[in-house]
Amino acid sequence: MKTNDKILLLDRLSVCYNRVNYLIALCKEQALTDEANRLGRRKERLKLEIDGLLRDLYANWVGDAKALKVKLETSNQSMDEAIKEIERQIKVAENIVRATGYIDGVIKVAIDLVK
Amino acid sequence: MRMKKRNFTTVRKTVWTLGGWLASGIVLGLLLGCASTKPDLFVQYHNAVRETQSGVDAVLSLNYHWTRSGFIDDFSKDTNSRLSRLMIQPGAGYEWSLPESPVYLEIKRTRSSLAELNEAFANYTSLLARLASRDLVNPAKFEQWTKDLNRSTTDALKALNLDVSSAEISLFSAASSEAARLFIENHRQRHLKDAIEKNQTNVVQYSALCVSLLHTIRGNLKAYYVDQTKPIQEAWNASAGDKRKKNTEAMLNLNEQYADAMRILQELETAYNALPEAHADLARAFMAKPKTTGEGIQRLFSSARRLDHLHQQLQQSGK
Numbered sequence: 001m002k003t004n005d006k007i008l009l010l011d012r013l014s015v016c017y018n019r020v021n022y023l024i025a026l027c028k029e030q031a032l033t034d035e036a037n038r039l040g041r042r043k044e045r046l047k048l049e050i051d052g053l054l055r056d057l058y059a060n061w062v063g064d065a066k067a068l069k070v071k072l073e074t075s076n077q078s079m080d081e082a083i084k085e086i087e088r089q090i091k092v093a094e095n096i097v098r099a100t101g102y103i104d105g106v107i108k109v110a111i112d113l114v115k
Numbered sequence: 116m117r118m119k120k121r122n123f124t125t126v127r128k129t130v131w132t133l134g135g136w137l138a139s140g141i142v143l144g145l146l147l148g149c150a151s152t153k154p155d156l157f158v159q160y161h162n163a164v165r166e167t168q169s170g171v172d173a174v175l176s177l178n179y180h181w182t183r184s185g186f187i188d189d190f191s192k193d194t195n196s197r198l199s200r201l202m203i204q205p206g207a208g209y210e211w212s213l214p215e216s217p218v219y220l221e222i223k224r225t226r227s228s229l230a231e232l233n234e235a236f237a238n239y240t241s242l243l244a245r246l247a248s249r250d251l252v253n254p255a256k257f258e259q260w261t262k263d264l265n266r267s268t269t270d271a272l273k274a275l276n277l278d279v280s281s282a283e284i285s286l287f288s289a290a291s292s293e294a295a296r297l298f299i300e301n302h303r304q305r306h307l308k309d310a311i312e313k314n315q316t317n318v319v320q321y322s323a324l325c326v327s328l329l330h331t332i333r334g335n336l337k338a339y340y341v342d343q344t345k346p347i348q349e350a351w352n353a354s355a356g357d358k359r360k361k362n363t364e365a366m367l368n369l370n371e372q373y374a375d376a377m378r379i380l381q382e383l384e385t386a387y388n389a390l391p392e393a394h395a396d397l398a399r400a401f402m403a404k405p406k407t408t409g410e411g412i413q414r415l416f417s418s419a420r421r422l423d424h425l426h427q428q429l430q431q432s433g434k
Contacts, residue, residue, distance in 0.1 A: 003327055004327075007327065007330045007331060007334065010330075010331065010334035010335075011330070011333070011334050011337070013334075013338070014334045014335075014337035014338040015337065017337075017338050017341055018337060018338075018340070018341055021341040021344070025348065028352075047189075047338070050334075050338045051218050053334075054218045054221065054331065054334070054335055054338075055216065055218055055221050057331045058218075058221035058222060058224070058225045058331065059221060061225055061228075061324070061327065061328055061331065062224055062225055062228045064324055065225075065228045065229065065231075065232045065324060066228065068232060068317065068320055068321060068324060069228075069231055069232045069235045071317055071320075072232075072235040072236055072238075072239055072314075072317055072321075073235050073238075075239065075310070075313065075314055075317065076235065076238050076239050076242055078310075079239070079242040079243075079246065079306070079310050080242060082246065082306035082310070083242065083245060083246055083251070083306075085302070085306075086246075086251060086252065086299060086302055086303050086306070087251075089298075089299045089302060090252065090256070090299060093257075093260070093295040093296075093299065094256075094260065096295075
């Protein structure tokens with residue numbers, strides 16, 4: 001059964017579970033104990049089905065989430081590297097500006113020496 | 116004289132480097148045109164994702180508590196229950212298991228997996244915002260370099276007795292710094308565009324996965340609401356008159372919690388469904404389209420704001 005079908009079934013069973021519970025409450029209010037007990041057994045059966053479905057759905061979700069997390073982390077790593085590359089480029093630009101200043105300083109000293 | 120010649124060569128090399136930037140900068144400047152990333156949209160996207168994530172955690176927490184107390188109630192009242200079923204069996208290393216795993220433990224595992232997945236996704240949106248931020252290629256830094264270049268070039272040209280006007284020097288310094296900035300800016304925009312395009316599938320998958328979890332939580336809460344009514348019903352049946360006020364109030368509080376949780380789940384579904392379109396909007400923000408206002412992001416952001424309000428309501432009804 002596909003996840004979407006399981007979710008749909010869970011929704012239907014949960015609604016049914018609520019209705020049975022409501023019927024039990026009505027039976028008890030009208031002192032219909034036998035009917036309430038009979039419905040109580042159906043209710044227990046429904047609960048077992050619901051719990052089984054929930055366990056299944058949560059376990060599958062955890063597996064899917066883990067796989068997606070790995071994909072996101074890989075992508076984040078390459079984005080982080082891209083940011084570092086840009087920061088490196090800015091550093092290179094800064095170094096070139098500094099080097100230009102340094103070269104100019106050397107030229108001045110050299111010219112003074114020639115004079 | 117030989118020294119002077121060598122110095123001229125050095126200056127020429129520097130001029131060539133700066134000239135190279137200048138040329139590529141002019142081309143890039145034309146290519147980039149009006150295309151500018153809108154950092155605010157990226158920050159809004161990141162904040163909306165964070166708000167949505169805390170909304171899911173709030174309903175998942177309520178779901179956990181209801182399911183756990185429902186289990187305790189059922190287990191305690193069932194005459195067939197054996198305490199040995201609740202005894203942990205330690206395995207190798209950190210492993211452990213229970214003879215039968217109760218649903219609330221599955222929710223606990225899911226909550227921890229969701230936290231990890233959300234962290235990875237929030238890291239992604241945070242990296243996007245960082246890559247889109249103007250601070251990464253800060254124009255002020257390049258302006259300062261223009262001033263530095265301007266000053267040192269003037270000094271060098273003076274020393275070489277070259278007759279170049281100060282206006283020409285300023286223009287040259289500004290142009291070469293701007294060229295370098297445009298060159299790096301182009302790299303930044305390309306990386307940002309690539310990241311958004313490559314991750315669109317991941318965002319669609321993340322959104323679908325979260326919606327599927329919301330539907331599971333919805334079914335879970337629906338079922339365990341019944342279990343929450345049980346002790347109230349029993350207390351009601353066992354009391355009369357004024358003593359029933361407390362039970363009536365407990366029932367109303369429970370109903371408010373249920374209704375608030377359903378409203379949050381519905382709003383969360385709207386927000387998660389808006390996530391992929393809002394993400395695609397970020398890519399559109401690159402285009403030189405003045406009409407791009409990020410409507411998908413605005414929708415997501417509005418939903419996140421409503422969630423914040425509902426989230427607070429849920430916390431208050433739970434008190």
